[in-house]
Amino acid sequence: MTTFTVNGDTHRAEGDPEMPLLWYLRDLAGLTGTKYGCGLGLCGTCTVLVDGKPARACLLPVAELEGRAITTIEGLSPDGLHPVQVAWRELNVAQCGYCQTGQIMQAAALLATTPNPTDAEIDAAMSGNLCRCGTYPRIRAAIRRAAEGARS
Known part of the structure; x- marks a missing residue:
C-alpha cells in the first residue's frame, strides 16, 4: 500500500504498485481532469504536479508516490481562479x-x-x-x- 496526498486529501493505493498515477486518478479517485494522451510521457496531456513539480502521470507508478503531494487540475484552484x-x-x-x-x-x-x-x-x-x-x-x-x- 502506498500513501500520498492528492489535492490535500490522503489517498492509499492498494493493489498493483505499478499502476500509473493517471489511471489511479481517473479510475479510482474519480478525478477525470487529467487526460490520457500518448501514454509515453511525450505529449504532456497528463501533466500533474508532484511536490510542486510537473510530472507525467501516465509514466509514474503509484509505488513511487509514498509521502508525496500530487496536485491535479481539480486541486490547482477549486474555484478556477488560479x-x-x-x-x-x-x-x-x-x-x-x-x-x-x-x-x-x-x-x-x-x-x-x-x-x-x-x-x-x-x-x-x-x-x-x-x-x-x-x-x-x-x-x-x-x-x-x-x-x-x-x-x-
Missing part, C-alpha cells in the same frame, strides 16, 4: 481543449518557479506539452497575462 486558469479563459486559449489541463499545470509550475518568464523560458518550459490545434501563441500570451496578474 491566475493561469483566469488567463486561459480571458484569452480563449482552448480550441478542442483536450491538452489544456496538462498545459495549465505545466504553466502553473513554470510561474511558481519563474514568476516573470521570458518568451524563451515559456517556450522551453512548455516545449514538452503538445497542442494538436496549434494554440501556442495563445498559450504563451496567457502565461504572460497570468504572470502579470500574479504580480498585480
Whole structure:
C-alpha cells in the first residue's frame, strides 16, 4: 500500500504498485481532469504536479508516490481562479481543449518557479506539452497575462 496526498486529501493505493498515477486518478479517485494522451510521457496531456513539480502521470507508478503531494487540475484552484486558469479563459486559449489541463499545470509550475518568464523560458518550459490545434501563441500570451496578474 502506498500513501500520498492528492489535492490535500490522503489517498492509499492498494493493489498493483505499478499502476500509473493517471489511471489511479481517473479510475479510482474519480478525478477525470487529467487526460490520457500518448501514454509515453511525450505529449504532456497528463501533466500533474508532484511536490510542486510537473510530472507525467501516465509514466509514474503509484509505488513511487509514498509521502508525496500530487496536485491535479481539480486541486490547482477549486474555484478556477488560479491566475493561469483566469488567463486561459480571458484569452480563449482552448480550441478542442483536450491538452489544456496538462498545459495549465505545466504553466502553473513554470510561474511558481519563474514568476516573470521570458518568451524563451515559456517556450522551453512548455516545449514538452503538445497542442494538436496549434494554440501556442495563445498559450504563451496567457502565461504572460497570468504572470502579470500574479504580480498585480
